[in-house]
Amino acid sequence: MSDVPAGLETLDFSFSGGRPAGTFAPVLVGVVGSGNLEVMLEPAVGRDCIVRVETSARGFGSIWRAVMNDFHGRHPLAGVRVSINDMGATPAVVSLRLDQAVAEIKGGRT
Amino acid sequence: MISYAECSARERLAQLLDADSFKEWVPPVERVTSPHLTQLSVPCAFDDGVVIGRATLADRTVFVAAQEGAFMGGGVGEVHGAKLVGLLRRAQRDRPAAVLLLAESGGVRLHEANAGLIAVSEVMRAVLDVRSAGIPVIVLIGGSNGCFGGMGIVARCADHIVMSDVGRLAMSGPEVIEASHGVEEFDSRDRALVWRTTGGKHRWLTGDCDALVEDDVAAFREAAIAALDKAQPLTLDALEKEHDLLAQRLHIPPAEDAGGDDATFLWRALGVADAQAVPDLAVDAIRALRNQ
Numbered sequence: 510m511s512d513v514p515a516g517l518e519t520l521d522f523s524f525s526g527g528r529p530a531g532t533f534a535p536v537l538v539g540v541v542g543s544g545n546l547e548v549m550l551e552p553a554v555g556r557d558c559i560v561r562v563e564t565s566a567r568g569f570g571s572i573w574r575a576v577m578n579d580f581h582g583r584h585p586l587a588g589v590r591v592s593i594n595d596m597g598a599t600p601a602v603v604s605l606r607l608d609q610a611v612a613e614i615k616g617g618r619t
Numbered sequence: 620m621i622s623y624a625e626c627s628a629r630e631r632l633a634q635l636l637d638a639d640s641f642k643e644w645v646p647p648v649e650r651v652t653s654p655h656l657t658q659l660s661v662p663c664a665f666d667d668g669v670v671i672g673r674a675t676l677a678d679r680t681v682f683v684a685a686q687e688g689a690f691m692g693g694g695v696g697e698v699h700g701a702k703l704v705g706l707l708r709r710a711q712r713d714r715p716a717a718v719l720l721l722a723e724s725g726g727v728r729l730h731e732a733n734a735g736l737i738a739v740s741e742v743m744r745a746v747l748d749v750r751s752a753g754i755p756v757i758v759l760i761g762g763s764n765g766c767f768g769g770m771g772i773v774a775r776c777a778d779h780i781v782m783s784d785v786g787r788l789a790m791s792g793p794e795v796i797e798a799s800h801g802v803e804e805f806d807s808r809d810r811a812l813v814w815r816t817t818g819g820k821h822r823w824l825t826g827d828c829d830a831l832v833e834d835d836v837a838a839f840r841e842a843a844i845a846a847l848d849k850a851q852p853l854t855l856d857a858l859e860k861e862h863d864l865l866a867q868r869l870h871i872p873p874a875e876d877a878g879g880d881d882a883t884f885l886w887r888a889l890g891v892a893d894a895q896a897v898p899d900l901a902v903d904a905i906r907a908l909r910n911q
Binding site: 549563565596 | 627629646647648657660661662663664665666687689690
């Protein structure tokens with residue numbers, strides 16, 4: 510038996526020092542299914558990129574932090590709210606979905 | 620060609636409707652999510668697995684809902700069902716040219732038990748209300764999860780059903796039949812059997828769907844446009860005719876008297892001479908087989 514308690518885990522992250530994303534229509538990519546996740550990006554007030562993750566896979570907070578640090582390195586956004594519903598996606602899938610969401614923001618703007 | 624089966628619900632809407640015409644109601648940013656799933660430690664989806672809104676199709680206003688099969692098998696929960704009912708009631712008020720339902724669902728979301736069952740019954744009532752107001756309800760079925768359970772009933776309450784050959788439509792799904800009647804009655808892992816008894820070709824030949832198309836989003840769009848003016852009368856007479864049709868099918872003698880499987884036997888009884896060849900035939904060849 511694992512000593513990790515059952516239930517959803519909520520993780521919050523915040524990053525500063527990014528470039529303002531400006532106004533954009535909210536985007537949603539991915540679907541909440543086994544090994545998959547949905548990522549929603551919305552404009553937010555302030556100069557931070559704030560992230561909330563709801564995941565069914567408990568106990569992976571340090572890996573999420575590494576994946577989100579990596580994301581902020583690739584896309585230093587400010588004034589953005591990132592919301593994730595996760596059903597056990599691997600770090601590579603999470604990174605691809607985040608990149609897809611950012612691409613949709615940029616695509617919608619041109 | 621873009622495979623309808625491989626698209627997500629949102630991709631289907633983007634491809635099927637007039638470009639950039641879709642306006643979503645209760646969008647994901649409103650976060651109207653299931654109150655039940657979190658209690659069971661199951662992640663929510665921001666749209667609860669269904670996208671609803673208004674759009675144009677060939678320049679005519681339609682209301683549309685698309686179920687996402689990849690989230691909980693398209694199962695209808697309390698919020699999911701309420702979104703469908705709200706869309707249908709608004710259609711009654713605002714009178715669009717039609718309501719399109721891109722169905723992909725295993726039926727009631729069992730996590731939500733009675734709330735899901737009540738939701739499905741409300742959807743059925745709302746579909747019939749919209750029809751009786753003279754607004755056609757068109758169901759499109761082509762997702763890999765099929766259209767089963769309560770949503771199978773909802774589909775058969777509609778005016779018009781468009782299916783692809785990979786689409787499936789039934790009440791009890793294959794696993795449910797196997798669980799209740801045993802593997803000798805129905806082997807749910809026998810994919811050929813599953814499609815012979817629930818697939819789009821079978822539904823076309825038996826008259827349970829009104830259009831059979833390739834697994835192609837453009838083909839679904841074309842069939843949906845063609846269905847816009849095909850409201851069926853919702854009358855006692857129409858209902859009795861359908862009951863007669865079903866009674867005839869019920870009284871075709873069972874296949875074990877003739878050898879071969881039930882589906883092939885039924886197709887032969889419906890006038891398909893080379894019934895054995897049906898599973899291998901292309902969609903346009905199947906389309907030509909039905910007695911119009």
